[in-house]
Amino acid sequence: MLVLPGGFSYGDALGAGVRQALDLRVFFHDELREFIEAGKPVLGICNGFQTLVKAGFLPGSTDNGARHNDEPQSMEQRQVTLTQNSRGRFECRWIHLAVEHGAKASCLAHLEGPVFCPVAHGEGNFQVSSDEALKRLEKEGLVAFRYVDEHGLPARGRYPINPNGSVADIAGICNRAGNVIGLMPHPEDHIDPIQSPLGGRKGLGLSVFQAMMGLAFA
Amino acid sequence: MNIFRIEVTNHSGEDEPRITAAAHRLGIDSLQSCNKTQLYFLTSNSSESPSSDQVERLCALLLVDPVTESARVTPLPHTRSDDISSQIASTSADHIIEVALRPGVTDVAARVLERGAAELGILSLEAATATQYRLTGDLSEEELHRVARGLLCNDTIERYSLGAVEPVFGHSSDALNIVDRVPLASLSEEALLECSRKRMLSLDAEEMREIQSFYDELGRDPTDVELETLAQTWSEHCVHKTFKSIIAFTRQDSRNQALPVEEITGLLQTYIQAATEKVNRPWVRSAFVDDAGIIEFDDNFDLAFKVETHNHPSALEPFGGANTGIGGVVRDIIAVSARPIACTDVLCFGPQDISPDELPAGILHPARVREGVVAGIGDYGNKLGLPTVNGAVIYDEGYLGNPLVFCGAVGLLPKGSHPTKPKQGDRIVVLGGRTGRDGIHGATFSSAELTQATHTESGSAVQIGDPITEKGLIELVEAARDKRLYNAITDCGAGGLSSAVGEMGEELGAEIELQDVPLKYPGLTPWEIWLSEAQERMVLAVPPSNLPLLQELADLWDVEMRDLGQFSGDGWLRVRYGGLAVAELPMSFLHGGLPIPRRTAQYSEQTVDWSTAPFTGRDLPSRKAKEILLRMLSHPSVASKEGIVRTYDHEVRGGTLVRPFVGPHMNGPADAAVLKPLGTWGHQRAFTLSAGINPLLGKRDCYAMAVSAVDEAFRNAVSVGADPDTVALLDNFCWGNPTIPDRLGALVRACQGCYDAAVSYNAPFISGKDSLYNEFEGQPIPGTLLISAVGIVPDMRRICTSDLKQSGNLIYLLGETREEFGGSLLSHLFEWEGGEPPAMPNEPLDRYRALHAAMRSGLIQSCHDLSEGGLAVALAEMCIGGRLGAAVDISAVSGGDFTHPVVPLFAESNGRLLMEVARRDVKVFEESFTDLPIAPLGTVTQTGNLEVMENGQRLFALSLEEIATSWQGAEFE
Incomplete structure (x- = not known):
């Protein structure tokens, strides 16, 4: 399993994850493609998610044609992005996260109830180039996580349940094979119940890792 | 092109x-x-x-x-x-x-x-x-x-x-190897002072004369490199001469009686270090010796804690000033070989709503200062991957021309892993960022007052941070520490290389070649290279045989590394540029030549003057009581800081167990942070970070401010679960010009308060810093003391938060309430300058130990300290956090026969906390506080109202909605 963790790679100086995405393309493109095509699990969290999106690995190409690793065209065709939060600033808060029913990331299907964990980002606003692009994502089952309220009901754009203005409350997406998953929130900050600000044992982020480890050993 | x-x-x-x-x-x-x-x-x-x-x-x-x-x-x-x-x-x-x-x-x-x-x-x-x-x-x-x-x-x-701006690429000018001789011989005192002023040396007449006679004996004039080195090393910022000076202190009590003159041989030694020695706690690993204070955490690790200020740079360039403030204090933690794990920040700004027309010339609007400072702190801490977990924000007119930015950092280090002795022959290695013309004269600049013209004159004193370079330093130094590649380490802070190399080589002497310093751009003169405060640099003493390994690690983490010279062993500082000597000074003069200054300090206690009190008789109309409480809750210093705090990551590293916001809606105020360091999850220990600060009280009585700040930091730590016998303190003084006797007199009183409190609480000071000359156009800031505390939580499963948990539970008040309104929020709202300042509680440790024992036994459901606004504000905050109501009767408050209901409601006596107790636990709970001042005030309710009674008669009631709206106020935009 490959986890691309959070953190401000290169200080996000040219936009979140952009500069690290170039590294992925220049130095690791072939290795990463091979890994993904072998069906091994890849998880991008926060800056790791931004990097995978900006490098074009999420949601990934529709065709399986080979691409040259720094071909500008493939970047220009990118239809999804993570941009500046709608409120214009970095924000840290705990949120609830529901796994999308019918997502291609089927390993997530048996997660029980919403995941409860923090977001901490300034550029987590998921946006698409057009309504059609959004429809395609949803129809193809590429939406993996959405922001929901404490009862698991859709945020419908309401702040702060949807903390950053993401279109259709999208918090995370996956590729068509379902083995590459990216999300803005930080499931790694809720591994032990004692980390939860609300107490109780519900919503452990650990479950996301457990689900993906299942893929690794599949 | x-x-x-x-x-x-x-x-x-x-x-x-x-x-x-x-x-x-x-x-x-x-x-x-x-x-x-x-x-x-x-x-x-x-x-x-x-x-x-x-x-x-x-x-x-x-x-x-x-x-x-x-x-x-x-x-x-x-x-x-x-x-x-x-x-x-x-x-x-x-x-x-x-x-x-x-x-x-x-x-x-x-x-x-x-x-x-x-x-x-x-x-x-x-x-x-x-x-x-x-x-x-x-x-x-x-x-x-x-x-x-x-x-x-x-x-x-x-x-x-x-219209269009013209781009400038890089910064090109010709290399300069100019070294000036500064003729000092036969200069008059006036001419010496003129020279100090012109070169921004911030040296006084006596210090200039000392330098003059030293060079007279040598029979030559100093080079500019030497003079600048002396000015940096002898600056208030680097050597804290006020805290080491001999002070003749006169004091008049509140009846205008003169007390005998005291001679104080160094404030630091007499009060701060003396308290640490007297308390003599075995778990203190390092106090006042290293770049940060160090205490024991568990069997394998120690904790390092340091708080710094970055006031003057933040006044000029709020983003860059605060940004590099965090960068600097994090490097202090790296400089004790620790891994930084968390940040704190305490900010003092002018009123945000001041009209631009009322603003004195030469200062930025406080709203712009706040926006920049908050963004600067978030930018650096967030990008370093450090949680910013505790702090305070205070607004007062006194900070209009001179805001205060306190930046703190905590680190974790394996026991015994911090080497501090360079050896003869060790190489002087600089790691990290390149050197440019940034931050020149930072140390001397921070030792002078701000004026209207400072903005234009001191631009070079401000720096911009690059947190990603610093992140590389954190990783590299940790790896080098674990491989034991260096014998000593320090950061390049104020004074740049001159201070770092000068301090490290104090005993051995050092030889250095400035041409080997990597530069951002050409054109720097030797003294500029030597003094530049360019950010993100560390200096290490490395045995020559370890250089290749260190270089390997530096390459791995993409950090620039350069060998500049060696620790020579001859006791001299020899600085060369292209092989030519530009400075040759004995370390003994550099570090021992500074004449110990003599200062006079004077302090007059203010009268209490009850006759001017804003409340008389026995009556407190319901409407009035409500209005006062709501005004307090919406006062910017009390109201929710959520708009600011949420822009800091307080979760990264996964160890934040009590975060800045608590309760079911995660928006109630926390008293302190509780952190569990990564790498220590094998046991139940954690630690707290808390702060105490009250400049309103400082305007009334600096001694009381110090005592109260210690109590506040201490009780905040205990209220979330720290063991009161494991709390260590940090002192940060921000003061005006100490050469003026009344400013220094107030500082003396504050130091005396620090000593008395630390000894009473059995809590050592482990680190501290003073920032003086905080004046704008001759107006000093209110003397401000920040006390920060770090305490050990023995069992993280028994931590406590301030939000009410369950209706039906009982609410108890711990501590005596006295008629203490001096420097209180109530007095401030009514513009009353009299009143008794809060005193030290009787036997404070006894109550805190009892509280901690009750917490360890699981008897306390919630706990909140009483600070600004007293009981009423604390109760309201517990309701807001817990989304529950409370019904209390203030006639139960212990402390005596109160002359007026405002006393139990709003007095700000120290040593008090509210505790929520389940009915089933009442008996055991009360027994565990035998002979201690506790009083049952009332119950937690489901009504959604805060109801306050006096002798069974309802005084007032406010809905949760009303108090929450006042406290949360307008969204920070």
Whole structure:
């Protein structure tokens, strides 16, 4: 399993994850493609998610044609992005996260109830180039996580349940094979119940890792 | 050479409503909208220009987001601004203002772009960035300049142009190896002082004379390098001469009786260090010796804690000042070989609503200061991956010209892993960022007062941080520590290399070659290289045989490393430039030559004067009581800081167990942070971080301020679960000009309060810092003492938060309430200057130990300390956090027969906490507080009201909605 963790790679100086995405393309493109095509699990969290999106690995190409690793065209065709939060600033808060029913990331299907964990980002606003692009994502089952309220009901754009203005409350997406998953929130900050600000044992982020480890050993 | 200008525009327009609103506040109503565009300028430093293909690739891969942005590329044959202006005219805006960094200021985005281009094989690219603001509305040229200066551009680090800005690439000028001799011989005292003033040395007449006679004996004049080195090393900032000075202290009590004159041989020694020695706690690992205080955490690890201030830089350039404040204090933690794991920040600003017309000339509006400081702290801490977990924000007119920015950092280090002794022959190695003309004279500048002209004169004292470079240092030093590659380490802070090398080589002596220092750009003179306070640099003493291994690690973490010289063993500081001696000084004079200053201090206690009290008789009408409480809750210093605090990551590293916000809605105030360090999850220990600060009280009585700040930091720690026998303290004094006797007198009283409190609480000071000369145009800030505390939580499963948990539970008050309103929030709201200041509680440790024992037994459901606004505010905050009501009777409050109901409600006596107890536990709970002042006040209710009774009669009731709305106030925008 490959986890691309959070953190401000290169200080996000040219936009979140952009500069690290170039590294992925220049130095690791072939290795990463091979890994993904072998069906091994890849998880991008926060800056790791931004990097995978900006490098074009999420949601990934529709065709399986080979691409040259720094071909500008493939970047220009990118239809999804993570941009500046709608409120214009970095924000840290705990949120609830529901796994999308019918997502291609089927390993997530048996997660029980919403995941409860923090977001901490300034550029987590998921946006698409057009309504059609959004429809395609949803129809193809590429939406993996959405922001929901404490009862698991859709945020419908309401702040702060949807903390950053993401279109259709999208918090995370996956590729068509379902083995590459990216999300803005930080499931790694809720591994032990004692980390939860609300107490109780519900919503452990650990479950996301457990689900993906299942893929690794599949 | 061709230059490409690239304008990257967001499709959504990237409207900047905050700028428009701020312009309206400046009285420029005609501004309708403001949009922002990012500008990049690309050229080449070789003979070959970048091709348009290459530019297109850079746009596609690095500069333009295809979903949200589009770019316009314009080749510029020459930077003829007329041409560009006409091109700009084609956009839909009425006016264009473009803002770029001044030459020499670090342009992080440009550097990242250049290195990215290199990765794509575009090798000699040079980049510069700028921001374009497109304004609509009918603005006069004068108004455009006001918008630019007031809102868009900070003259200290930026320049602007109405229309197209001309790019400046890098910073080129010829190499300079000029070393001046400064003739001091036979100068009169006046001429010596003139020389000190002109060169910004901040040395006084006696110090200048001492230097003069030293060089008389040598029979030569000092070089500028030597003089500057002495000025830095002897600066208030580096050597804390006020805290070491001999003080003749006269004091008059509140009846105007003169007390006998005291002679104090150093405040630090007499009060602060003396308290640590007296308390003599075995778990203190290092106090006042290293760059941070160190205490024991568990069997394997120690904790390091340090708090610094960055006030003057933040006054001039709030973002950069606060940014590098965090950077600096994090390096103090690296400098004790610890891994930084958390940050704290305490901020003091002027009132946010002051009209721009009332603002004295030469200062930034406090709203702009706050915006920049908050963004600067978040930017650095967040990018370093450190949680910012505790702090305070205080607003007072006294901080208008001189805001205070306290930055703290905590680190974890394996026991015994911090080496502190350089050996003869060790190499002097500098790691990290390059050296530029940034931050020159920072140490001496912070040892002088601010004036209107400081903005224009001291631009070079301000620096911009680069947290990603610092992140590399954290990783590299940790790896080098574990491989034991160095014998000593320090950071390049105030005074730059001169201080770092000078201090490290104090016993051995050091030889250094300045030409080997990696520079950002050529053109620095030797003394500038030697003094530059460029950020993100560490200096290490490395045995020559370890250099190759260290170099390997440096390459791995992409950190620049340079060998500058060696610790020689002859006791001299020898600085060379290109082999020529530019400074030769015995370390004994550098470190021992400073004459111990003598100062006079004077203090008159203020009278209590009850006759002017704003409340009389016995009556407190319900309406009045409600109104006072709501005003207190909405007072900016009390109200929720959520708008600020949420812009800091307080969760990263996964160890934040009590975060700044608590309760089911996660928006109630926490008393302190509880952290569990990564790598220590094998046991139940954790630690607390808390703070105590009260400048209102300082205006009334500095002794009481110190005692109360210690109590506040201490009780906050205990209230979340710290063992009161494991709390260590840090003192940070921010004061005015200490050469003026009344300022120094107040400082003496504060230090005396620190001693008395630390001894009573059995809590050692482990580190501290003073920032003096905080004055603007002769007006001092209110003397401000921040006490920070770190305490050990023995069992993280028994931590406590302030939100009420369950209706039906009982609410108890711990501690006696006295008629103490001196410096209270109530007195402030009623502009009353009298009143008794809060005293030290009786036997404070006994109650805190009992509370902790009850907590360990699981008897306390929630716990909240009483501070500004007393009981009423604390109760309201517990209701807000828990989304529950409370019904209490204030006649139960212990402490005596109160003359007026405002006393139990709003008095600010120390040593008090509210505790929530389940009914089943009442008996055991009460037994565990035998002989201690506890009083049952009432119960937690489901009514959603805060109901306050007196002798069974309802005094007032407020709904949760009302108190929450007042406390949460307007969203921070």
